[in-house]
Amino acid sequence: MKLLLINGAWTETSHALANINPSDTDDVIDTYAQAGTSETEAAIAAAADAFADWSHSPVQQRHDVLKFIGDELMQRKDEIGHLLAREEGKILPEAIAEAERAARIFDFFAGEALRLGGETLPSSRPGVGVELMREPVGPVGIITPWNFPIAIPAWKVAPALCYGNSVILKPAELVPASAWAMAEIISRSGLPDGVFNLVMGPGRVVGAAMLEAPAIRALTFTGSVGTGQIVAEACLRHRRKMQLEMGGKNPLVVLNDADLDIATDAALNGAFFSTGQRCTASSRLIIEEGVHNRFVEMLTEKTRALRVGPALDAASQMGPVVDQTQLDQDVGFIDSARKDGANLRAGGALVKCATPGFYLEPTLFTDTSPAMRINRDEVFGPVATTIRARDYDHALDLANDTEFGLTAGICTTSLKHATHFKRHAQAGMVMVNLPTAGVDYHVPFGGTKGSSFGPREQGSYAAEFFTTVKTAYTAA
Numbered sequence: 001m002k003l004l005l006i007n008g009a010w011t012e013t014s015h016a017l018a019n020i021n022p023s024d025t026d027d028v029i030d031t032y033a034q035a036g037t038s039e040t041e042a043a044i045a046a047a048a049d050a051f052a053d054w055s056h057s058p059v060q061q062r063h064d065v066l067k068f069i070g071d072e073l074m075q076r077k078d079e080i081g082h083l084l085a086r087e088e089g090k091i092l093p094e095a096i097a098e099a100e101r102a103a104r105i106f107d108f109f110a111g112e113a114l115r116l117g118g119e120t121l122p123s124s125r126p127g128v129g130v131e132l133m134r135e136p137v138g139p140v141g142i143i144t145p146w147n148f149p150i151a152i153p154a155w156k157v158a159p160a161l162c163y164g165n166s167v168i169l170k171p172a173e174l175v176p177a178s179a180w181a182m183a184e185i186i187s188r189s190g191l192p193d194g195v196f197n198l199v200m201g202p203g204r205v206v207g208a209a210m211l212e213a214p215a216i217r218a219l220t221f222t223g224s225v226g227t228g229q230i231v232a233e234a235c236l237r238h239r240r241k242m243q244l245e246m247g248g249k250n251p252l253v254v255l256n257d258a259d260l261d262i263a264t265d266a267a268l269n270g271a272f273f274s275t276g277q278r279c280t281a282s283s284r285l286i287i288e289e290g291v292h293n294r295f296v297e298m299l300t301e302k303t304r305a306l307r308v309g310p311a312l313d314a315a316s317q318m319g320p321v322v323d324q325t326q327l328d329q330d331v332g333f334i335d336s337a338r339k340d341g342a343n344l345r346a347g348g349a350l351v352k353c354a355t356p357g358f359y360l361e362p363t364l365f366t367d368t369s370p371a372m373r374i375n376r377d378e379v380f381g382p383v384a385t386t387i388r389a390r391d392y393d394h395a396l397d398l399a400n401d402t403e404f405g406l407t408a409g410i411c412t413t414s415l416k417h418a419t420h421f422k423r424h425a426q427a428g429m430v431m432v433n434l435p436t437a438g439v440d441y442h443v444p445f446g447g448t449k450g451s452s453f454g455p456r457e458q459g460s461y462a463a464e465f466f467t468t469v470k471t472a473y474t475a476a
């Protein structure tokens with residue numbers, strides 16, 4: 001059994017949960033101790049105690065800790081990637097790339113620790129100096145989803161520690177293994193006891209206890225819109241800083257002048273890689289009339305050729321869905337699209353593999369209308385639709401016709417349309433001739449409208465959330 005990490009001690013509980021491989025439900029990866037309210041409160045108390053010293057720790061110490069974690073993650077990326085593929089179901093190359101991404105994130109923030117700075121400004125009054133300093137916000141609660149079991153914990157934990165905060169991490173119930181592996185490395189990194197705490201357990205218990213703890217002064221969350229709303233309301237009650245990353249309904253626009261090899265590759269990657277379980281996935285393919293039929297033919301062929309299979313099988317190009325609940329949700333969306341009159345061009349059925357798992361064909365619907373449920377709500381599975389656009393202006397309107405605003409893509413050879421789209425797409429991240437998913441680790445990440453709330457994640461912009469600005473006036 002793998003244990004919780006509270007105040008530097010590996011802590012047992014009376015209850016453990018089995019971690020099941022979605023590629024082979026007979027494969028139990030390990031069991032993981034489940035925290036209750038009292039363990040969660042102990043972790044929060046430890047983080048609160050440890051904050052005072054860590055918030056004033058030398059930047060060299062922070063750098064060295066983060067560098068240690070990044071270096072070991074990099075050395076062990078194949079092994080940790082293997083574990084990640086086993087617990088989440090993304091194919092091995094994607095999983096190893098995710099472990100590597102986590103390593104690079106720690107490495108990036110090791111450097112950021114040494115670049116911490118402030119500003120001096122002239123005062124409006126004679127004989128006065130003004131300084132701006134960035135201070136840590138306090139103990140930070142981190143609640144993460146199952147679709148990026150190590151990258152998302154890494155991109156929240158690394159900046160939190162870099163800027164002098166203590167941490168309570170609650171990973172998703174479905175994927176404790178990768179977060180535990182990361183926590184085990186952190187426990188040997190030289191970080192003082194209590195600065196980082198890992199509490200595994202159900203969101204409705206552990207997450208809820210975190211939301212109601214006044215000691216947590218900032219909370220960063222990635223997950224569903226519904227849970228995001230619960231988190232937001234609790235943070236408001238406690239006047240706590242919050243950062244929410246929620247869903248997407250990301251459009252990929254393809255114009256008549258696009259290179260269709262590039263466009264269909266971008267659509268295939270954005271819609272189906274990682275089994276479509278990315279908040280940045282392209283779920284609405286908005287195709288200008290002149291290339292619509294050719295685009296659909298080419299994408300249908302590529303979609304049907306994708307090999308679905310176990311995450312660890314080298315022949316697999318798309319792994320299983322994460323669990324039965326998510327599979328039921330995906331199948332429910334496929335049924336609703338059929339009922340609404342969408343044309344099923346590829347996929348739509350479950351796949352039988354040699355091992356029992358949650359396998360679903362990559363699924364493409366064409367001739368859909370913007371009002372259909374399949375074009376309104378986030379599916380979070382390997383399902384995409386095409387929508388016809390009369391011209392660029394119509395395509396832009398369709399792209400923006402959503403409550404979400406995480407990513408938006410366009411495939412075109414027109415500089416004019418690419419430039420216009422970058423300025424007018426209502427999204428936090430815009431891609432030209434690239435998939436809407438698969439982002440860099442060192443630049444800001446986040447959306448507009450219903451997708452995100454609060455300051456951006458990642459890169460140097462992470463400082464906005466993980467620090468508070470203090471203004472100091474000194475009489476000369």
Ligand SMILES: NC(=O)C1=CN([C@@H]2O[C@H](COP(=O)(O)OP(=O)(O)OC[C@H]3O[C@@H](n4cnc5c(N)ncnc54)[C@H](OP(=O)(O)O)[C@@H]3O)[C@@H](O)[C@H]2O)C=CC1
Pocket residue numbers: 143144145146147170171172173174201202203204206207208211222223224225226227228230245246247248278279326329378379380
């Ligand atoms: N934007 C994104 O990146 C993601 C979006 N989703 C969307 O959400 C849907 C459902 O996925 P799901 O995993 O259930 O997402 P949730 O929003 O339920 O889970 C995200 C995290 O929040 C925790 N949590 C759940 N309930 C509470 C609560 N009441 N208080 C505090 N924390 C809580 C979860 O814990 P626990 O796992 O223990 O329940 C998990 O760690 C997906 O189908 C998809 O549409 C899902 C994952 C990522």
Ligand SMILES: O=C(O)CCC(=O)C(=O)O
Pocket residue numbers: 147148222277278279280436437438439440
């Ligand atoms: O597309 C990516 O690289 C990141 C996606 C992501 O963060 C998410 O799905 O939660």
